[in-house]
Amino acid sequence: MKLILIAAVANNNVIGGDNKLLWHLPADLKRFKKLTMGHTLIMGRKTFESIGKALPGRRTVIITRQSDYKAKGCEIASDIKEAICKVREDSDVFVAGGGEIYRQVMGLHYARRIFLTRVYANFEGDSFFPNIDPEKWELVEREEFQPDEKNPYPFAFLTYKRRK
Ligand SMILES: NC(=O)c1ccc[n+]([C@@H]2O[C@H](COP(=O)([O-])OP(=O)(O)OC[C@H]3O[C@@H](n4cnc5c(N)ncnc54)[C@H](OP(=O)(O)O)[C@@H]3O)[C@@H](O)[C@H]2O)c1
Structure with a gap:
């Protein structure tokens, strides 16, 4: 079993405010669905x-x-331990937030990948994604996108892999 953190994160690491998402980025929702469908x-x-x-x-x-x-x-x-215990037979388990959960999971050995959508804008919010330490996490894929009629901000799909 490996844990994969999946998140959409603004420039200033904000992920939400007032228990809501702060942006509408259909391309990100589509990617979330594609990656997580059939998984836990x-x-x-x-x-x-x-x-x-x-x-x-x-x-x-x-x-x-x-x-x-x-x-x-x-x-x-x-708690996190019980959650991991329940899903230990599943291969790919996606950790879908929010800030409190990302913070507790990111340091665990089970957390192997981060699928991050970087939204190139700043938002005021109250939930944050933790800092990604480049000594622990290697950026292995990067796809950049310009805004279009459906997606109002520039954004990137980034994949990080835990270094050994
Ligand atoms: N941009 C993104 O990709 C993304 C993704 C997900 C969420 N979000 C945003 O993030 C915000 C929510 O994040 P959040 O940090 O406020 O909350 P959260 O992490 O979603 O949930 C926090 C709750 O989880 C439970 N919890 C946390 N740690 C626990 C532990 N060790 N043991 C047992 N229970 C534990 C507690 O529930 P109880 O209070 O019930 O005990 C706690 O109140 C929203 O704004 C949401 O829209 C954004």
Whole structure:
């Protein structure tokens, strides 16, 4: 099992505000769907509530300290360790945020890759992606895009791999 962090991150590392995404970038949503379809997602309770429902075609594990938390079509874990334990038979497990969860997962040995959409704009928000330490993470793929009629900001799809 390997964990793959997947996130869309502004220049200033903001990922959201007031429990919402701050931009609409259909190209990123499409990539998220393509990469995660048929796989497992792990996410924090706040991110789940921000999405509002289980995403079709994906096993979803929500991390919460609330022992009685329930969400239709999802599994619940009381911490990161329990979430990892539940999904250990799955090959690729995507960690879909938010900020609290990325921060706790990024340093774990299981976290092997980061699929990051860098949105080249600054936003004011209250959730952040952690700094990516270049000594620990190597940039292995980079695809740059200009804005178009559907996607209002320039952006890049970046893939990082954990160095040994
Ligand atoms: N741009 C992106 O790619 C992206 C992706 C995902 C999310 N987001 C944004 O990020 C924001 C949400 O992120 P966030 O950091 O506020 O919240 P979050 O990480 O989604 O969820 C935080 C919650 O997870 C649970 N949790 C965290 N650590 C835990 C642990 N060790 N053990 C048990 N439960 C734990 C707690 O739930 P309880 O309070 O229920 O105990 C905590 O309140 C939103 O604005 C969302 O739109 C952006």
